[in-house]
Amino acid sequence: MFTKHTYDSGKPGPHLLITAGVHGDEFESISTIHRIQTWIQNELLHGSVTLVPVVNEAAFLRGHRTADDGLDLARTCPGNIDGSVTEQTAHELSELICSADYYIDLHTGGTRISVAPLAGYVLHPNMEVLEPTRQMARAFNLPIIWGTDWRLEGRSLSIARDANVPAIYCEYLGGAQCSIDGINAYENGCKNVMGWLDMIAHSQPDSQIEHFVEDPRPGAGHLQINNPAPFDGVFIASVSLGDSISAGEIYGTLTTMDGTKSVELMAETSGIVILLHTFPGVNTSDPLCVIMSEPG
Numbered sequence: 001m002f003t004k005h006t007y008d009s010g011k012p013g014p015h016l017l018i019t020a021g022v023h024g025d026e027f028e029s030i031s032t033i034h035r036i037q038t039w040i041q042n043e044l045l046h047g048s049v050t051l052v053p054v055v056n057e058a059a060f061l062r063g064h065r066t067a068d069d070g071l072d073l074a075r076t077c078p079g080n081i082d083g084s085v086t087e088q089t090a091h092e093l094s095e096l097i098c099s100a101d102y103y104i105d106l107h108t109g110g111t112r113i114s115v116a117p118l119a120g121y122v123l124h125p126n127m128e129v130l131e132p133t134r135q136m137a138r139a140f141n142l143p144i145i146w147g148t149d150w151r152l153e154g155r156s157l158s159i160a161r162d163a164n165v166p167a168i169y170c171e172y173l174g175g176a177q178c179s180i181d182g183i184n185a186y187e188n189g190c191k192n193v194m195g196w197l198d199m200i201a202h203s204q205p206d207s208q209i210e211h212f213v214e215d216p217r218p219g220a221g222h223l224q225i226n227n228p229a230p231f232d233g234v235f236i237a238s239v240s241l242g243d244s245i246s247a248g249e250i251y252g253t254l255t256t257m258d259g260t261k262s263v264e265l266m267a268e269t270s271g272i273v274i275l276l277h278t279f280p281g282v283n284t285s286d287p288l289c290v291i292m293s294e295p296g
């Protein structure tokens with residue numbers, strides 16, 4: 001269902017899997033894989049690396065987050081070999097994840113959303129998996145690290161969890177752009193992880209980490225359920241990614257298409273704004289704003 005490229009150093013070492021394009025409109029991620037393809041064979045000293053530039057090729061060809069069956073690939077794992085295009089892709093991706101020793105899944109907010117640069121992971125109940133996962137997230141070196149509820153299902157990281165494969169997902173903006181800063185940060189992050197795993201010669205840079213949050217509360221990390229749009233309309237945010245916000249503060253306004261109703265939207269919790277719906281036209285229940293808060 002998708003093209004993958006495997007590079008083998010011929011020497012013992014881990015098998016690192018890096019995927020992009022689980023959603024078809026996330027271009028910083030896809031371009032990062034294209035860049036790594038140009039140097040990895042020459043730089044790889046130990047172990048092997050598998051790169052997938054676009055997991056969801058059917059979605060990419062539509063210029064869309066999902067393929068035309070409408071299923072979100074990141075909610076469909078482990079998929080079904082006899083199912084729809086997304087279910088078959090999820091099946092193939094799930095098998096590939098189980099073959100890896102470490103896994104990085106690169107995302108962005110896609111066309112309609114922007115996400116603050118972060119590395120996320122599930123708070124794996126097995127410390128022997130959780131500790132290397134934390135170290136990998138730290139090594140990747142984005143400003144935010146966010147460990148969340150391990151129980152979420154259907155994701156690439158759910159498959160990695162069940163296979164005890166240390167795994168992180170990363171986010172870097174989106175908003176229908178392809179930020180060069182995002183590609184640079186992602187390429188450096190992948191190099192940092194490969195250096196940490198002793199797969200390439202690479203010394204760790206100074207830490208860029210500004211926030212380290214672990215939130216085990218049920219549903220933490222589910223980006224699609226936070227501050228949903230109460231009705232269809234035009235959303236204008238009054239906060240920016242990375243801002244601190246307190247519960248009860250206004251984060252934006254939503255106005256109906258015909259202009260007869262407008263509401264100010266209040267944050268339900270205090271914390272850091274890590275996701276904003278940047279495409280102004282929104283539908284009922286679209287996630288408008290995600291706030292990363294400290295538990296308790």
Ligand SMILES: [Zn+2]
Pocket residue numbers: 022023026107108
């Ligand atoms: Zn995504």
